[in-house]
Amino acid sequence: MRIFAALIAGIATWSLLEYTIHRWLGHDPRFIRNPFGVEHTAHHSRGNYFAPAWKKALAAGGALLLLSWLATMFVGPRAGIAYSIGLVGFYLYYEGTHYFEHIHPGLTGWGRWLRRHHFHHHFHDPRSNHGVTSPLWDYAFGTIARPGMIAVPRKLAMDWLIDPDTGALRNEHAGQYRLR
Template sequence: MLAGAFAAGAVGWTLSEYALHRWVGHDPKSKTDFADEHRQHHAQRFYFAPTAKKARYAVPLIAGAFGLASLAARARGAAFVAGFAVTYVSYEALHRRLHTHGPKGAVGRFLRRHHFAHHFKAPQHNHGVTSPVWDVVFGTLRDPGVIRVPEKLAMRWLVDPATGDARAEYAHDYVIHHPAKRRDKGAAGESSSEA
């Protein structure tokens, strides 16, 4: 049942992805490289930890796990770690793609809304990137609703350069928040309530 072991490894990565993201990336007390890098990922429009830095952790870890698992459970162990590693690399590619390219179909739309609700609305929810399954299991799933994206953090694919607002095809899912415009409205609101 090598396919089963491979699939179990894939599921194993999705749980690791959730756990790392939630309990390390979003632990305000964590001083790990991972947490530092993840804070930057949230604070900037487009920041991903350098691939070489990730590889320094991931390659020895996966190679070590592969060796150990092969010794302990032979082909099945190797298939488990292979499933884990392939899903990890797919996660890296998918996460980057969510930020760089707009959705093409229902799954892409769902995954982007799930992830960008985490970025811009509820950082303590929607920790899964490749799937929402562990958010369901651990009770951190949140319906994105309409996602308000700060202008300076907005993904390039989302913004219509002609208007500075969300492109028409995404306007029912996202709005771009312009701080200056809001201040104007706030000031108008205050003066009318004083009058």
């Protein structure tokens, strides 16, 4: 039970970190000149740009070592390791989810909803919808915005939105997205 609770705590920690890092280190003008902020600005302005994997691995590996060491000190090695697995596992899930949102239209209704949540953040209001794996903390902190028709700049459009033969918006997305 303790092990399971530690695992869930690790997942919850990443979920909150995802929101916190994105909102304050990625978008708050007071703190934006940090390595994450610089990479994140490029992610917004260049369309399908993602920070190099080695930078992420370095930052994530360092944070992981520090957090597992701290967790082990406080709750012992077994729960400490479970906590770290929850945190790192959910971090990797976040990286995968975010990347997949940009390169694939989504497999489920939930996946398509998450994309609208995220692309509203990208193309309408970067001060809202900071959560990438869920809208949980956007509700908690009052930054949730309900996406309407999402107007995507043509040069930043995701490949899955465009029909490669005609260069126009794919029909199946016409009710939810448009190009500008």
